[in-house]
Amino acid sequence: MNLEGIKDPKFLKNYSNEQLEDLAQDIRDFLIAKLSVTGGHLGPNLGVVELTLVLHQLFDSPKDKFLWDVGHQAYVHKILTGRAGKFDELRQYKGLCGFPKMSESEHDVWETGHSSTSLSAAMGMAAARDIKGTDDKVIPIIGDGALTGGMALEALNHIGHEQKDLIVVLNDNEMSIAPNVGALHNVLGRMRTAGKYQKAKDELEMLIKKIPAFGGRLAATAERVKDSLKYLLVSGMFFEELGFTYLGPVDGHDLEDLKVNMNYARKTKGPVLVHVITKKGKGYAPAENDAKGTWHGLGPYKIESGEVVKKPGPPSYSGVFAESLKKVAREDDRVVALTAAMPGGTKLDQFAKEFPDRMFDVGIAEQHATTMAAGLATQGMKPVFAVYSTFLQRGYDQVVHDVCRQNLNVFFAIDRAGLVGADGETHQGVFDISYLRHLPNMKILMPKDENELQHIIYTAVNYDGGPIAVRYPRGNGYGVQMDEKLKEIPIGEWEVLRDGSDFSLLTFGTMIPLAMEAADMLARKGIQAEVINARSIKPLDESMLLELARKNRPVLTVEEAALQGGFGSAVLEFFHENDIHSMVVERMGVPDRFIEHGSVSKLWEEIGLTSDNIVQRAEKILPRKRQRA
Template sequence: MDLTKIKSPSFLKGLTEDELEVLAFEIRRFLIEELAVTGGHLGPNLGVVELTLALHSEFRSPEDKILFDVGHQSYVHKILTGRADAFKTLRQYKGLSGFPKVNESKHDVWETGHSSTSLSGAMGMAVARDLKKQSYHIVPVIGDGALTGGMAFEALNHIGHEKKDMIVILNDNEMSIANNVGALHQALGRMRSAAKYNKAKQELEWLIKRIPAVGGVLANATERLKDSMKYFMVPGMLFEEFGFTYFGPVDGHDIKALKDHIGFAKKTNGPVLLHVITKKGKGYLPAETDEKDKWHGVGPYKIESGEKITPEISGLSWSKVVSDELISQASFHQNLVVITPAMILGSKLEGFQNKYPERLFDVGIAEQHATTMAAGLASQNMKPFLAIYSTFLQRAYDQVLHDICRVKLNVIIGIDRSGLVGADGETHHGVFDIAFLRSLPNIIIMMSKDENECRDMIETSMQYHQGPIAIRYPRGNALGVEPKQHRQQLPIGEWEVLSKGEDVVILTFGPTIALAEEAKVYLAQYGIKVELVNARFIKPLDETYLKNAFNSGKPILTIEEAMLVGGFGSSVLEFAEASGYSNINIKRMGIPDQFIEHGDVEYLLEEVGLTVANIVQEVQSLLPTHIKRVR
């Protein structure tokens, strides 16, 4: 079948199970071939081919609402709803999104990108359906990793209480972006039974271990068998207690079994949970055998070998720079503890985990818990480093405010993926953290120009400051500067003048320093002298420098790869007003008041106007007419 000719999933209802099996094979081949060129979330989608076929065979999309949690596993759904011909543009600028998007298709009824939202969204839809006296199925599809998120528990609790008709599909592949953690993961793996069975298990284990010579080995060998017995004997008890009717577990690659169980669920009143066991990466050996989940999201690769096709790059990733410095700091500071919400691999913390396993805590997809846990550690004179993506820190805003800043606790927040991140798009761009953190009392916010300054920032946070500090660092690779031998303290709130100039001041930080530097060199050809400042402390501002700049009368241009509304430039304007400088010529460059789509960062920067040409233009607009004319 030519998958690009598919316009609607309705054709599936006329296919036999054998034909669906053939279609599943063709979809897998299509995904493996297309993603070898574009990259994308290969493992999750190979794992849900049969499940998605069964869902679209048994339900009537878009009348029935199928919601994908996170959205990493929505590619098969996109193929079946008429978007296979757009896969050559997947996750590219102006191309097909890697997540469900309502402006792409009427079949995308729920937009996602962050974890654990589908059940709450489904509950809202169910209430709306019943209030309008309508009749359709609501089918959230949530993974075992996303189910560990606190928001999912809140939704389960409410759905079970209200007894709304809903069919929750639990896609259990035993792995999310990283190995799942927590009691729920263990429950899904073994479905804990009643105390009576646990007691029997303990007695059996005691007896086996008393067998001379082989008892210990035999006990270990039978552990998996005992757990499987318990799983078989009392499945779903946890979800039944939440008020759900439980079906499963069912083989997620058996289309007949899936369709049969979905049929049972459709005939059941109230909330139903269908537990589906899938294999992440199914049908492609490198992805199937991927124990570290490196095939969850991939760049281009060679199909035959699975070898990744990666461009040559110099320098460590920013995440690795930070992780390596934490390893170094941990040898001097026994109170340093690292916390991550399911991002050990993404934040390159494997090295820290290997060296200090007892001092690294992966709390799962639980950003709020991670943040307040850091506060708890700090309250007992520990020095926690919370390694968290900017986009996920958004989910813990109240915890930063209430539990850290308000109490002025010594928590270091490492804000990974700050700035535009590229292919994951609007749900993942780290452009809001300055605006939502800047208004909080007691917090320090900083961002470095290179690796050495980043290491100095961590040193300053560990050694010389009491109170909350946020250190921003971008996605991708650092500059590759030669590491200096010694760390140094950075005076809080003190900026660095990179070059002197009499005509105009540019204040910027992080990756946009390079753009400003290039613009400065260009302007110098025309006799325009730019004073370029590394405004590494976003909060507090360098008030001494600013007052001197205001008094000099030089116009000021601020540049930030972050939201203009409430951002760094706004803080400079606020300080000018508060200090009584009413005639200062200040312009701001940054992300406008809109969400930015996915695409290569270079294209996105151009879209929002953060280019060398635009910097030059803005500087020229700030200069007095006589300077422009002479030069």
């Protein structure tokens, strides 16, 4: 079938199972081919082909609302809603978003990127539906990994209490980005092997109804027998006790099994949970056999061999972090590492191999991880929570109250700080400086390259003055020489990388190469720019700032982070608080809007973080300096 000719999912209504099977194969072939060029979330989408087809055949999107939790598994939905022709530009600048996006289609009713939000949003939509008196169905699709998130469990509890008409589809592929952890995962495992719970329950009820009605006593006994047998069956009881009608387990690749159970769910009053078992990567052997999470989300690959196309280059920042942490941990048995379901992404899987008893994967539970780290710190341990910048936002209250307020020695290794590119708005790590800088007791550092990162890791682990955060970007370093011996970097001290007499560029991390390039360009124009590695974002290097004020030298701050409340704001605040009002200070950074997906270099161009823009801003502030002189 020509998938690019699909305009909306109505054509599925009269499709037979045989036609759906053919279409499922066409979709799998399409995804395998397209993503081999663009990269993307292949495994999750290959696993939900039949499920998505049945949902769109039996329900009426967008009247009926599908909420794809996380959004990693929404590619099939995008194909069926008229976007197959845009897959050549998947996750590319100005191209098709890798997650549901309302501006793309009326069929995308909820935008996702962080997990465990779909059930809460669905509860809100169902409540609004009932207030308005409409009859649309609300169907959140949530994975077994996302279901372990605290927010999802809170929503399950509330939905069961309110008894709203909702159909929760639990897409259980037995694996999140990393192997799932936790007691709930074990509960789901027992359900998978317990057989058809609903069929057994229905047969039991039919048997009871055949018992002659010899009075209430016998009827009550029959009910007790039914309840006892329900608990004996075990499967589904967790959800039934929460107030859901449990259907399953359902074979997520058996069209008839899916249809029977979805039709049953559609006719059932109150909340229903349909437990669907799928195979991540279904139909493509390399993805099906993936035990490391490689095929969850990846770059280009060779279709025939499944070989992932990797360009040789310097080590990744995540890899340098993990190797440096192992070095320190060999000398200090107090070092303990934590991750929230991202051992591979943070490279802590390497730490776990060497120190299995000192590594904790808590599942999708950043709040729990943060407070657990605080608990470890109270007992003299050195907890290191490696977390993506965007996901640390989910544990913010715990950072404030449980870590900073108690001034505990917790080390936040903030991965993916700055723009991350293809994953777009929900994953850009540009807010952490703003949401951490104003917290009492918090320190924030960022290295200029991979060599400085290893020294800053050493510094942070050995710091005993309270919480400390180290930011580092996604991707690889620069290939600089790596020192053999680790050393401490003085917190609160900056480094002059290039002398200059006309004005000062204050920057850090990924912006330093741009600043150095801009300084070269300015030098050719006769302007001498001082470039300062402001690697200590909090505290600032106050002595250096006072020296700049003494020289009355214009300052330009450049940061790959939100301008509001960011590093540049901190510099302005310092001069204001010290009654230094003659300084010319300009700021460059991420503007006050969400930044969409695309390559990082393209996004830098879009928001004006380029060496050319630095030169232009410098030339603007220099005449102002001369007019005042």
